[in-house]
Amino acid sequence: MPIIYQQISELRAALQPYRGQRNDKPDNAQRIALVPTMGNLHEGHLELVSIAKQYADIVVVSIFVNPTQFGEGEDFDSYPRTLDEDVAKLATVGADYVFAPNVDEMYPVLPPSTSVLAGAITNQLCGQSRLGHFDGVGIVVSKLFNIVQPDVAVFGQKDYQQLAIIKQLVRDLSYPIEIVGAPIVRAADGLALSSRNQYLSAAERKTAPVLHMELQRLAQKLAQQLTCNKQGMQGFDVLLAETHQRISDAGFNIDYLEIKTDQLGTIDTIDSSEANGNGKSSHLMILVAAWLGRARLLDNQLVTVH
Incomplete structure (x- = not known):
């Protein structure tokens, strides 16, 4: 003890x-x-x-x-x-x-x-x-x-x-x-563990994993976009808006949903043309905070593009 x-x-x-x-x-x-x-x-x-x-x-x-x-x-x-x-x-x-x-x-x-x-x-x-x-x-x-x-x-x-x-x-x-x-420790359904998860009602707890699911979906689309060099950074706003809407429609009140570098810098410091050239990698972080009932939930997802 x-x-x-x-x-x-x-x-x-x-x-x-x-x-x-x-x-x-x-x-x-x-x-x-x-x-x-x-x-x-x-x-x-x-x-x-x-x-x-x-x-x-x-x-x-x-x-x-x-x-x-x-x-x-x-x-x-x-x-x-x-x-x-x-x-x-x-x-x-x-x-x-x-x-x-x-x-x-x-x-x-x-x-x-x-x-x-x-x-x-x-x-x-x-x-x-x-x-x-x-x-x-x-x-x-x-x-x-x-x-x-x-x-x-x-x-x-x-x-x-x-x-x-x-x-x-x-x-x-x-x-x-x-x-x-x-690394983030998650429940079996993907929800990031937090002491404040106990504020969730039974119905809200069923909804809560949507947050991580949508970050994963966004990360996959960002990686595909950068790897294929389609639209580069210009397409990020569209993807963010789509994800924001999907999370809101699930019942969350979003505090923020943003894409940063892994050092929390602005994404315009990354040249998307380097993402698939000369063996270099780009690293982005998707970060979200959203209210679901009384619980303010945090999550993030690393995006690595080779």
């Missing part, structure tokens, strides 16, 4: 011996991995832990519903807190420590006086409708990195924009941490 700590000082003291081994006996280095979560864990989170164990000797899972990344009217108060069930699940995949602080422990002053801002990358996609969300992510992830001081941290690719922001944060702030992006 994982050992639970709620105090920063206690967790640091527990991890210090592994750092001592690392410093004094480099041949017996103990690598530490961090898996940050907000709890209410599902199979996707457990897969993150399993991946972390491939990269490190000790795995710390943080469980903290972070108030600074929730906007006004969002579900901070109602977000499920299921610590006992979460710890039991983490025991099945071999997590070593759980860090489950309360808000006062993480934020002696709230809102915090210090900000960690991610810049222009936040001014798109989720950042357009969730103002300040990624600033909250930046501060809490920075705090967790400083508290745990991991060698590696594992994040899911479902939150693709968040993953890109964290990679930028690590680069810009010179954290000596390897960031691992874990």
